Amino acid sequence: MVRERAVWRLIEQRAVLVGYRIYAAPGQGEPPLPCVPPRCEYGIEILVVAAYLQYIIGLSVEKVGSLLQFFCGLSLGKSQLDALGRQLAKHWQGEFEHLCDLLTAAAVVGMDETGWRVGQEGCSLWRFASQFHRVLVFGCRKDEDTLEIVLPRDAFQGIGVSDDAAVYRYRFAQAQKCWPHLLRKAIRLAVLYPSQKKYREFLDALLALFYDAKRAAADGRLGAAGRKEKATQFGDRLFALVDPHLCLFRKIPAGTSPPEREFTNLANELFRLAMQDELFTFVLDPAVPADNNESERGLRPATQDRKAGRTNHTPAGARRRTIIVSVLESLRANLHAFTLSAVIEEVQRWMREGASLFRRQLEEHFPALGKPPPTPSVPRLAALFGK
Numbered sequence: 458m459v460r461e462r463a464v465w466r467l468i469e470q471r472a473v474l475v476g477y478r479i480y481a482a483p484g485q486g487e488p489p490l491p492c493v494p495p496r497c498e499y500g501i502e503i504l505v506v507a508a509y510l511q512y513i514i515g516l517s518v519e520k521v522g523s524l525l526q527f528f529c530g531l532s533l534g535k536s537q538l539d540a541l542g543r544q545l546a547k548h549w550q551g552e553f554e555h556l557c558d559l560l561t562a563a564a565v566v567g568m569d570e571t572g573w574r575v576g577q578e579g580c581s582l583w584r585f586a587s588q589f590h591r592v593l594v595f596g597c598r599k600d601e602d603t604l605e606i607v608l609p610r611d612a613f614q615g616i617g618v619s620d621d622a623a624v625y626r627y628r629f630a631q632a633q634k635c636w637p638h639l640l641r642k643a644i645r646l647a648v649l650y651p652s653q654k655k656y657r658e659f660l661d662a663l664l665a666l667f668y669d670a671k672r673a674a675a676d677g678r679l680g681a682a683g684r685k686e687k688a689t690q691f692g693d694r695l696f697a698l699v700d701p702h703l704c705l706f707r708k709i710p711a712g713t714s715p716p717e718r719e720f721t722n723l724a725n726e727l728f729r730l731a732m733q734d735e736l737f738t739f740v741l742d743p744a745v746p747a748d749n750n751e752s753e754r755g756l757r758p759a760t761q762d763r764k765a766g767r768t769n770h771t772p773a774g775a776r777r778r779t780i781i782v783s784v785l786e787s788l789r790a791n792l793h794a795f796t797l798s799a800v801i802e803e804v805q806r807w808m809r810e811g812a813s814l815f816r817r818q819l820e821e822h823f824p825a826l827g828k829p830p831p832t833p834s835v836p837r838l839a840a841l842f843g844k
Contacts (some may be wrong), residue, residue, distance in 0.1 A: 563587035596775030
């Protein structure tokens with residue numbers, strides 16, 4: 458026997474202090490405790506529960522401590538909960554890198570961003586989502602460098618689904634722009650200026666075109682050739698709709714009214730996106746959504762945290778939140794039932810088997826493609842937040 462240790466564990470949702478006697482063969486190192494992170498006095502399940510309450514539910518550290526005390530009989534102070542969050546983020550660093558690798562191999566990735574704060578500095582929160590994987594980066598810049606770190610241009614060959622922000626333009630081999638973002642601009646003009654008949658007619662025609670495209674995308678009878686023909690027809694309809702209102706190769710006259718300027722800019726934007734084949738990708742491939750609403754909905758909890766002032770005080774806190782939220786939200790997308798027992802069972806299995814779900818997915822995916830996974834020169838966490 459090498460030594461004895463006492464560790465807090467959750468057994469049937471109650472905190473229990475478990476004593477371990479640790480044995481090792483002569484000349485060999487001390488074996489790890491089952492489902493207990495290195496140099497930690499708490500089981501992995503306690504770290505996960507505390508992180509879920511704080512980063513997913515959005516509770517303050519004080520409320521997390523109160524809930525654990527009330528429901529589990531576990532007394533944890535603010536500094537102890539902070540230390541548990543650091544330990545879990547360190548334990549899951551590799552999982553974040555695996556998630557980024559899996560994103561680069563995805564066929565379709567939706568993305569969106571919103572404002573965030575780290576201390577007094579205004580920055581951004583970026584969310585990337587494929588079918589089974591989520592990466593949220595808290596406290597980053599909304600620029601080409603951040604996008605290149607998470608989705609390198611030479612590695613990601615899938616379809617990027619986004620709005621028409623400048624950082625996404627000319628960025629992906631194939632893209633799908635969010636139709637609701639464009640429709641909202643037309644709706645705004647029609648609602649604010651009801652006396653302008655051409656705004657209403659333009660909106661009606663644009664909506665009819667979008668609904669026809671949605672029906673074609675959902676038509677299971679169409680093959681690849683039929684879908685390509687439909688997309689071409691929709692593109693021709695769009696060109697005919699915006700052609701009378703374009704102002705592409707000359708500046709909009711100085712005396713143009715603000716609504717007319719917005720209307721011309723919308724027509725120009727639709728024409729540019731159609732020329733780049735970024736409006737009807739969802740017709741060609743039914744797996745591609747016509748919007749990035751899923752990414753927008755995924756940002757709403759963080760938006761509520763921002764409004765309530767529950768952002769990060771330091772870059773280290775933003776890094777920690779990035780790792781934990783990305784792993785937990787990816788588990789939500791992969792598990793049949795996202796429950797406490799299912800999550801704990803999964804993360805405990807990672808520690809018993811020495812390989813996480815995401816690592817196994819990575820090992821299965823790239824041999825099937827006949828190429829190794831991408832290996833960035835600098836780990837993504839270090840590139841995003843520094844060492």
